[in-house]
Amino acid sequence: MLSLLPQYPHMDLTKIITVTGKPGLHRVIAQARQALIVEALADGKRFPVPLSVRVSSLEEISMFTTGDDVLLKDVLTMLHEVNKGGDAADPKSDDDALWAALLTALPNADRERIYASDVRKLFSWYAQLLKAGDLTKKEEAAKADDAAKDDGKTKKTGEKAAKKKSAAKAKKKTGGTSAAPKAAPVRRGGQRGS
Numbered sequence: 001m002l003s004l005l006p007q008y009p010h011m012d013l014t015k016i017i018t019v020t021g022k023p024g025l026h027r028v029i030a031q032a033r034q035a036l037i038v039e040a041l042a043d044g045k046r047f048p049v050p051l052s053v054r055v056s057s058l059e060e061i062s063m064f065t066t067g068d069d070v071l072l073k074d075v076l077t078m079l080h081e082v083n084k085g086g087d088a089a090d091p092k093s094d095d096d097a098l099w100a101a102l103l104t105a106l107p108n109a110d111r112e113r114i115y116a117s118d119v120r121k122l123f124s125w126y127a128q129l130l131k132a133g134d135l136t137k138k139e140e141a142a143k144a145d146d147a148a149k150d151d152g153k154t155k156k157t158g159e160k161a162a163k164k165k166s167a168a169k170a171k172k173k174t175g176g177t178s179a180a181p182k183a184a185p186v187r188r189g190g191q192r193g194s
Contacts, residue, residue, distance in 0.1 A: 012059070012073075013057065013058035013059040013072070013073050013076075013134075014057055014059040015027050015028045015057075016028075016041075016057070016058045016059075016129070016134065017036075017038065017055045017056060017057050017058065018055065018056045018058070019038065019049050019053060019054075019055050020053055020054040020055070021053070022040075022049075024040055024041060024042045024124075024128060025040075025041045025042075025058070025125055025128050025129065026038040026039060026040050026041065026049075027039045027041060027132075029046060032048065034050060034051060035048035035049055035050050035051060036048070036049045036051070036055065037049075041128045041129070041131070041132045041134075042128060058072055058073065058125070059071075059072075059073065063075050063106065063109065063114060063118075063122075064109070064110040064113040064114050065106065065108040065109055065110050066108045066109075066110050067108055070106065072122075075105065075106055075122065076122075076125070076126055076129065076135065077135070078105040078106060079101075079102075079105045079122075079126050080126075080130070080135045081105075082104050082105045085135075085136065087127065087130065088101055088123055088126050088127070088130075089101035089123050090123070091120050091121075091123040091124040091127060093123075095116040095119070095120075098116070098119045098120060098123060099111065099116075099119060101123070102119055102122065102123075
C-alpha cells in the first residue's frame, strides 16, 4: 500500500524538533558546545536546550498504518493537499472528528496502534507548521528546484551550442582544418644552473 502513496522529497523537517518538557515545535537555529539553540515556532522565542535533554526531529517520526509506516512529513503534506493549503481540523475537536480528518488524508491509518493524543498532536503540529509558513515554503522550494533543473538543462544546451559555434569559427580561420596552429618549440639554454 505504501507504494501507492505519493513521495514528497522536498519537505525537510530535519531542523524542526520536539523538546521533552516544552510544548509545541521548535526550529534548530544553531548548535553550541553544550546546547542546541532553538526557536519556538509559536512565538519565535529563542532559548538553549542542553544536549542532555531528549529531542526528536520530525523527519524521524512516522505513523502506523495497516501496511508500512508512513513518514510524518508525508502525512503532513497529504493533510496540506486535502485541505487545499488551509487549516485542518481543530486540535481541540473531539476524537471522532480528528480521526475522520486524519482518515481523509491517510485512509489506512491504524486506529488500533495510534493513540487519540497522537492524532491531536499531529493536528496541533500541522497548525503550527502552517502558521509558521513551513508547509508553503516546501512547495515553493519544490517549484524553485524544478525551475533550477530546467534552467540548468537550458544553460548546458546553450553552452554546447556556443562551443560548437566557436569551433566552427576556429575551423573557418584555419582554412577548413580543425587543428589549432602549432606553437613554436621552446629552446632551452645550454648551461644549467645559471
